[in-house]
Amino acid sequence: MSGGMSPGMGETPLLAVEDLRVDLPLEQGTLHAVRGLSFEVGRGETLCLVGESGCGKSLTSLAVMGLLPRRAKRSARRLSFDGQELLGLSERRMAALRGNRLAMIFQEPMTSLNPAYSIGDQLEEALLCHRRVGRRQARERAVHLLERVGITAAGRRLGQYPHQLSGGLRQRIMIAMALMCGPELIIADEPTTALDVTIQAQILHLLLELKREMGLALVLITHDLGVVARVADKVAVMYAGEIVESGSAVEIFGNPRHPYTRGLLSCVPVPGRTRPGEPLGSIPGIVPSLVGSLEECGFRERCALAQAACRRPVPLHRLEAGRAVRCVLADPAGAPA
Structure with a gap:
């Protein structure tokens, strides 16, 4: 090697x-x-x-x-x-790995998060794409991970947009997003x-x-x-x-x-x-x-x-x-x- x-x-x-x-x-x-x-x-x-x-x-x-x-x-x-x-x-098979078993946390969360979608939509999307789960299960997983990365009032945060959060909170959300599918x-x-x-x-x-x-x-x-x-x-x-x-x-x-x-x-x-x-x-x-x-x-x-x-x-x-x-x-x- x-x-x-x-x-x-x-x-x-x-x-x-x-x-x-x-x-x-x-x-x-x-x-x-x-x-x-x-x-x-x-x-x-x-x-x-x-x-x-x-x-x-x-x-x-x-x-x-x-x-x-x-x-x-x-x-x-x-x-x-x-x-x-x-x-x-x-690309289809690579997309099945990316965000699922293989995830990435980018350098600048403000440019990595989509300003047009709520935090909840962006967190839930990965799980809905890669797992056979319903919207409710995806939401529960998102809330659990937001709490796990130290974000308080996690349920309320799901309805917010990236511009409403500080840089530290956005980076925590990027970590939670990377963890949504339990990557290796x-x-x-x-x-x-x-x-x-x-x-x-x-x-x-x-x-x-x-x-x-x-x-x-x-x-x-x-x-x-x-x-x-x-x-x-x-x-x-x-x-x-x-x-x-x-x-x-x-x-x-x-x-x-x-x-x-x-x-x-x-x-x-x-x-x-x-x-x-x-x-x-x-x-x-x-x-x-x-x-x-x-x-x-x-x-x-x-x-x-x-x-x-x-x-x-x-x-x-x-x-x-x-x-x-x-x-x-x-x-x-x-x-x-």
């Missing part, structure tokens, strides 16, 4: 992604937004995809869900959910970005509580390393459309091996170690253009350790079990993953 991002021995992964690519045709050429991504998520696991804005995290989630823009081209050697190959699946996997695309810090903590706590209670697998997309440290079982660090380092959260935070991962961690204050007023680290330069081919390490121009070998394509090297790094400084004995 490329990148070493795999469940326990003998287990069949719930989500398996191998050599995923997403290309977007533009006037100036083809934008290779996601370039050869591979990872696996086991049942009940939390995988965090982390990286700065524009590295391809959100497009990866949309590719898995089959929600890419019409002009985007998706390809992969393998893209399967619970053993079922998603590539080539008809939830992809959460930066679910706390649009919220203030206090509400962010509440939403994260709620997601983790629900994950443990319901035995969900979770793919959490974020650029917040503080969030990753609190919730992740496994971490995949993305840069310029590729995974540059992967491993367990303990390994990534305790012994980062890629210069980009080290740079990201240096930007985060550490309680008890970072003194007040002490400048934090930064990563100089900008992300390279992904239009056309990139025949070198994507981080080369920003890396203080760059050398001549970085001008060639760098494979993902497998280190110890579960670890992989895309860097010429990786253990030379490590076989390409």
Whole structure:
């Protein structure tokens, strides 16, 4: 399994992604937004995809869900959910999975909820589409989940519209909507970005509580390393459309091996170690253009350790079990993953 991002021995992964690519045709050429991504998520696991804005995290989630823009081209050697190959699946069969066994929480609930429909209509729709239940049962399920995600007066909220609710309430409703059919996997695309810090903590706590209670697998997309440290079982660090380092959260935070991962961690204050007023680290330069081919390490121009070998394509090297790094400084004995 490329990148070493795999469940326990003998287990069949719930989500398996191998050599995923997403290309977007533009006037100036083809934008290779996601370039050869591979990872696996086991049942009940939390995988965090982390990286700065524009590295391809959100497009990866949309590719898995089959929600890419019409002009985007998706390809992969393998893209399967619970053993079922998603590539080539008809839209009707994909729709039967989406919102049912496979759900997504989007980054901005105000643009994800339909302003023309009440909260109740939007919550009940998923259950009515995927289950043989009546309107009354769907309403009872909606009320139960609204209460479960911490919304008071849940019955009254069903008649309200998105614009009548705060950002925190809308995000809780998006979580309840994702849970309506009891999915096995939830992809959460930066679910706390649009919220203030206090509400962010509440939403994260709620997601983790629900994950443990319901035995969900979770793919959490974020650029917040503080969030990753609190919730992740496994971490995949993305840069310029590729995974540059992967491993367990303990390994990534305790012994980062890629210069980009080290740079990201240096930007985060550490309680008890970072003194007040002490400048934090930064990563100089900008992300390279992904239009056309990139025949070198994507981080080369920003890396203080760059050398001549970085001008060639760098494979993902497998280190110890579960670890992989895309860097010429990786253990030379490590076989390409």
